[in-house]
Structure formats: structure tokens, C-alpha cells
Amino acid sequence: MRRTAVSLVAAAGILMAGTAGAAEDADKAEKMVKYRNSVFTVMAHNIHPLGAMLKGEMPYDPRTFAEKADRIAAVAPMALEGFGMKATADVKGTAAKAKIWDNMGDFKKKMRAMQKAAGALAAVEPGDSPASVKKATKALADTCEDCHDEYKKED
Numbered sequence: 001m002r003r004t005a006v007s008l009v010a011a012a013g014i015l016m017a018g019t020a021g022a023a024e025d026a027d028k029a030e031k032m033v034k035y036r037n038s039v040f041t042v043m044a045h046n047i048h049p050l051g052a053m054l055k056g057e058m059p060y061d062p063r064t065f066a067e068k069a070d071r072i073a074a075v076a077p078m079a080l081e082g083f084g085m086k087a088t089a090d091v092k093g094t095a096a097k098a099k100i101w102d103n104m105g106d107f108k109k110k111m112r113a114m115q116k117a118a119g120a121l122a123a124v125e126p127g128d129s130p131a132s133v134k135k136a137t138k139a140l141a142d143t144c145e146d147c148h149d150e151y152k153k154e155d
């Protein structure tokens, strides 16, 4: 009798641990989605003024340009960390397509292309020709689009 009670308690403990584990995973997945979207938000926030400067909608200022390019290059390598769990594809509101996790090699390749382009943009010198600054900015924006076309759901 006593033994049954003990094993029942033990079984209940295991069941509860199982439930807590699932809830913990869901919580982790939700945080991961928030994390990656925060990284993308920081990148988008910093790339927009670069586009505006190049289009003449904002005065071109090499120092502001360099500051924003540096920020993008600093956070670009963080984006991949936000895709560490396939379960994040099931988080409500995510725009990430589940096929990312079936094509992780290609997805990582696209992340690396973005990092490389961000590094090249951050290496632009204030004295560089407007044409080369424009080219480096467009090259980075193309890497965003290239991945979104394949792996991000339409808004």
C-alpha cells in the first residue's frame, strides 16, 4: 500500500515534469521568435536611413552612414541564433516558413551572404564614391530580399 502511494507520487512527479518541460519549450520557442524579430527590427531600423540617404530623401552624412552600417554588421551574426529550434515555426504570429529547418544548409548560406555584405558595407570609407556606397548598400538589401523571398511568409 505504502509502496503504491510512493510510486503514484513518483509517477505524478514524472507527469508533471513532462508538462512543465513542454510548457518550458513553448516559452523558449516564443522567446526565440521575439529575439530573432528584435535582431531583424534593429537591422531594418538602421538600413532604412541608408536607403533614404542614397535616394536623397535625407542628407548624406558619411558619419551617420558609417555608424548605422557598423550597427548592422554587429547584429547580423546574431540573427541565426534565433532559428535554433524547429518548434519556433509553430509559434503564433511567426512569419518564418517551416521549410527553413528542412533546408538549414541553404538558410545558413543566405545568413552568411548577409553577414558578408554587412561587413563589406561597414568597410565603406567616407571618401568612397557614391556609386560604390550605393552598390554596397544594394548588395546588402538584396541578401535580405533573397532570404525573405524563400523563407519568410508574405506580410
Ligand code: HEC
Pocket (backbone or CB within 6 Å): 033, 036, 037, 038, 040, 041, 043, 044, 047, 093, 094, 095, 096, 097, 107, 108, 110, 111, 114, 140, 141, 143, 144, 145, 147, 148, 151, 152, 153
Ligand atoms: C537567411 C534569412 C534571412 C535574411 C538574410 C534576412 N532575413 Fe529578415 N527575416 C527572415 C525570416 C525567416 C523572418 C521571419 C521571422 C519570424 O517572424 O519569426 C524575417 C523577418 C524580418 C523582419 C520582421 C520582423 C518582425 O518583427 O516581424 C524584418 C523587419 C526583417 N526580417 C528585416 C531584414 C533585413 C533588413 C535584412 C537584411 C539586412 C534581413 N531581414 C535579412 C529571414 C531573413
